[in-house]
Amino acid sequence: MHSRVPIGILGATGMVGQRFIQLLEHHPWFEVAWLAASDRSSGKPYGEAAKWRLDTPLPARIERMMVSPAEPEGAPNVIFAALDAAIARDMEPRFAAAGCAVISNSSAFRMAPDVPLVIPEVNADHLPLIETQSWRRESGGYMVTNPNCSAIGLVLALKPIQDRFGIEQIFVTTMQAVSGAGYPGVPSMDILGNVVPYIGSEEEKMEAETLKLLGHIDTRSAGRTITPLAARISASCNRVQVEDGHTESVSIKLATPATREEILAAWNEFRPLAGLHLPSAPAQPIEFAPQNDRPQPRLDRNRGRGMAVTVGRLRPCNLLDWKFTLLSHNTIRGAAGAAILNAEILHSSGDLVPRGPVSHREQPEPVAATPSHA
Numbered sequence: 001m002h003s004r005v006p007i008g009i010l011g012a013t014g015m016v017g018q019r020f021i022q023l024l025e026h027h028p029w030f031e032v033a034w035l036a037a038s039d040r041s042s043g044k045p046y047g048e049a050a051k052w053r054l055d056t057p058l059p060a061r062i063e064r065m066m067v068s069p070a071e072p073e074g075a076p077n078v079i080f081a082a083l084d085a086a087i088a089r090d091m092e093p094r095f096a097a098a099g100c101a102v103i104s105n106s107s108a109f110r111m112a113p114d115v116p117l118v119i120p121e122v123n124a125d126h127l128p129l130i131e132t133q134s135w136r137r138e139s140g141g142y143m144v145t146n147p148n149c150s151a152i153g154l155v156l157a158l159k160p161i162q163d164r165f166g167i168e169q170i171f172v173t174t175m176q177a178v179s180g181a182g183y184p185g186v187p188s189m190d191i192l193g194n195v196v197p198y199i200g201s202e203e204e205k206m207e208a209e210t211l212k213l214l215g216h217i218d219t220r221s222a223g224r225t226i227t228p229l230a231a232r233i234s235a236s237c238n239r240v241q242v243e244d245g246h247t248e249s250v251s252i253k254l255a256t257p258a259t260r261e262e263i264l265a266a267w268n269e270f271r272p273l274a275g276l277h278l279p280s281a282p283a284q285p286i287e288f289a290p291q292n293d294r295p296q297p298r299l300d301r302n303r304g305r306g307m308a309v310t311v312g313r314l315r316p317c318n319l320l321d322w323k324f325t326l327l328s329h330n331t332i333r334g335a336a337g338a339a340i341l342n343a344e345i346l347h348s349s350g351d352l353v354p355r356g357p358v359s360h361r362e363q364p365e366p367v368a369a370t371p372s373h374a
């Protein structure tokens with residue numbers, strides 16, 4: 001029997017940190033071995049430091065585990081990071097420089113040219129960017145990021161359409177859950193009975209990340225670079241009084257015409273990870289809900305164990321070509337589950353655990369551009 005890879009969680013006490021703990025309990029490949037958070041929490045047992053917010057019990061082993069200071073010394077060399085961007089900007093590079101694989105949730109380095117921003121079903125071929133990182137050469141450490149919690153659902157729904165018909169314009173309006181703001185997040189006096197039509201930097205993140213994710217890797221230049229998708233995109237982001245699950249209304253203009261049946265077939269047949277047996281990958285990444293009043297956060301956010309995006313209400317758009325509604329779970333597919341799936345695809349090709357400075361070993365084979373047995 002193979003032993004599981006010990007992993008650490010940075011920001012373990014927060015909303016996303018808690019999801020990591022929940023999703024990694026009984027994970028067949030990874031085992032939580034180290035938890036870290038701020039000075040407020042370090043030195044305390046996790047059960048005392050964290051206010052557990054999830055609807056499954058806090059595992060007893062984790063409850064007793066001591067929270068460590070957020071320093072690389074003593075940490076395992078695979079780290080799931082769930083830190084605020086302002087803190088991640090300084091802290092994540094220190095872990096990568098110390099030789100850790102940093103599988104990050106924060107926005108701090110998502111748009112850095114040498115950092116892959118990855119959804120395994122969409123752009124696993126961007127992962128070889130890690131070989132261009134200075135940390136990789138010097139310590140073997142590296143960084144991989146997953147997208148903003150609204151961008152991820154949007155891009156999953158757009159990818160099969162882009163592949164078959166091309167997309168020229170994207171117009172998206174979000175209705176985002178309060179858990180997206182972390183804990184305690186949005187004050188109840190601001191959100192109860194209300195909609196807040198502003199989420200700081202969210203629209204800019206959605207627009208930029210969507211085009212990077214749907215872009216292509218250019219290996220002709222000396223280093224590898226990402227050329228973003230040449231489409232126009234406009235996002236409007238709103239906070240609504242939903243606990244979990246981001247809903248989005250999307251309109252798109254296509255490069256070549258498509259019928260409703262062709263778009264439904266593109267979604268239905270989209271299974272790029274089939275055959276890889278990644279534990280967190282949903283069998284059907286995009287599920288279509290045919291009912292007029294779906295998807296809804298309460299009814300559809302847990303499809304595919306929170307890892308599937310639900311699409312519905314596909315209909316012609318009077319301004320662009322087609323419009324539809326989508327829903328994805330923001331702290332599972334939009335955060336912890338996304339990072340775990342990134343780690344799984346790296347692990348499946350033997351590239352997750354850093355193997356020391358690249359200069360001290362043979363140049364590694366790049367991660368397979370697309371899963372070879374998919």
Ligand SMILES: NC(=O)c1ccc[n+]([C@@H]2O[C@H](COP(=O)([O-])OP(=O)(O)OC[C@H]3O[C@@H](n4cnc5c(N)ncnc54)[C@H](OP(=O)(O)O)[C@@H]3O)[C@@H](O)[C@H]2O)c1
Nearest residue numbers: 011013014015016037038041082083106149180182183335
């Ligand atoms: N919530 C979502 O739906 C979502 C989705 C996608 C991405 N993200 C991103 O994921 C990250 C975490 O989000 P969250 O919602 O989990 O936030 P959160 O609930 O506010 O949790 C923040 C975590 O960071 C820790 N922390 C704060 N200051 C620290 C420091 N100086 N050193 C070490 N740890 C420190 C906190 O520890 P203490 O408890 O000790 O303060 C806590 O564990 C953010 O970058 C966010 O944008 C969130």
